[in-house]
Amino acid sequence: MGRREKQREITREEIKALARQQMAADGTAALSLGGIARAMELTPSALYRYYASRDELITALIVDAYTRLADALEASTVNHAPGDYAGRMFATGLAYREWALAQPVDFLLIFGNPIPGYQAPGDETMLPAHRVFAAFLNVLQQAYDVGVLKPSDEHHAMAERACYKGPLPPQSAISHIEPLVSYVGVTGWAKIHGMTMLELTHHLPGISDPEAFYRSECRLWALDVGLAVGPVSAGG
Incomplete structure (x- = not known):
């Protein structure tokens, strides 16, 4: 795995960790890509480079x-x-x-x-x-x-x-x-x-x-x- 791929995987894991924190605080139904993007100081469009949709992240x-x-x-x-x-x-x-x-x-x-x-x-x-x-x-x-x-x-x-x-x-x-x-x-x-x-x-x-x-x-x-x-x- 190259450096870029490793960094991408690290970011994907960070997104999932934040998603779990969000679900722990507000329940599974409250999962929001927008909220995760804000926590990571990313634009929503940047987040979609890692997960194309909320459903893909949930999966x-x-x-x-x-x-x-x-x-x-x-x-x-x-x-x-x-x-x-x-x-x-x-x-x-x-x-x-x-x-x-x-x-x-x-x-x-x-x-x-x-x-x-x-x-x-x-x-x-x-x-x-x-x-x-x-x-x-x-x-x-x-x-x-x-x-x-x-x-x-x-x-x-x-x-x-x-x-x-x-x-x-x-x-x-x-x-x-x-x-x-x-x-x-x-x-x-x-x-x-x-x-x-x-x-x-x-x-x-x-x-x-x-x-x-x-x-x-x-x-x-x-x-x-x-x-x-x-x-x-x-x-x-």
Whole structure:
């Protein structure tokens, strides 16, 4: 990468950083290229040399957010043995919440209220989004393949209704997803995402220790599908 290209990339990253600051202060819907241009002491026309439109900037932010979340989920299992399916699944679930709490602006950008007038281009955002879900499915499918995953009869009955339709990322550790695994993955993701979103938006009334609550519920879900995670405390 030449000097000019490096400087261009630095400026693009600065624009994205200011966009995140703007969204943190005023919400995702308030994102304004004009406001960013003023903060950088640029004319709006100069800013358009880096991002042709507000939608292009939003798309770049969304792709970044999905990519960083997927990276965090994948990295969470590196200290677990490949055959420690319960430990890997639990670590992935914990990493999901930890990343959301550490990066609330990015998390709410991809999972919060839609931005008025913005339509995400699927050809750019879908694969990074599928990487997030694949981080869970990779572990579950591997556990299923060796007979460790043991869903209930009800899981089996519902499985055909939740067959995973998304493309698997090129770097995925698996080549296929069984409908049963897809359904189990959806139930797990719905649980951890729901708890995370409620905590992030301060809608967990009566829960004095959200982390302990989250860990306990993750463990109970894992037990429900045959992945026995040992008793865990908030510190371990």
